[in-house]
Amino acid sequence: MNLGDLHKVWEIKALKRKPGEEEAKKNLEKIAKQVQPIMRKHKWRVKLLSEFCLNNPTLLGLNVGAGIHVKLRL
Template sequence: MNLGDLHKIWEVKALKRKPGEEEARKMLEKIAKQVQPIMKNHKWKVKLLSEFCEGFDIPGRRLGGFSRQPALSSLRQTALAAAENRKRLGSLLPTGPKRLGGDNTIKDALSPIQAAAIVAERRLQDDI
């Protein structure tokens, strides 16, 4: 026997149920074949790969201890970082409504008082 053959999943077991048991067993065997190169690389051995019923609404377990939910503050920080990244990208790639006409270079050269005076004169001319 080749020593590389030791690093594999030794047994695959599906839940005992009439509809779907064979399909579940085939899926587990497919998974076992897909992870075999990784297991050989890390020299891992698994005695039993089994289907189990746990649901997603209860805390899970992982090798080495219990998994934990990230702290709420960590989630807020992640959401804030994502929002800031979207804002930064939005300023690099502007989207949305755009002003038609006009010259922004003139606007930058004028003080707010001068710009207000020009707009007031335009409105006066429009009314006439």
């Protein structure tokens, strides 16, 4: 087994909605593929890459703590 294969996005999840769910999932898959080399280099693993929707735009941002939660605004 190649250990480099462990450093990837393990699961991708889009919000349940019609229409747009399939397009959102495709975009998340593209993002996961683009960051794959960076993840391998730093030996990072992402359990779940998911789409999110917030009603309050001030809640978007970066929160790096013990659990390391990173939110990217695209």
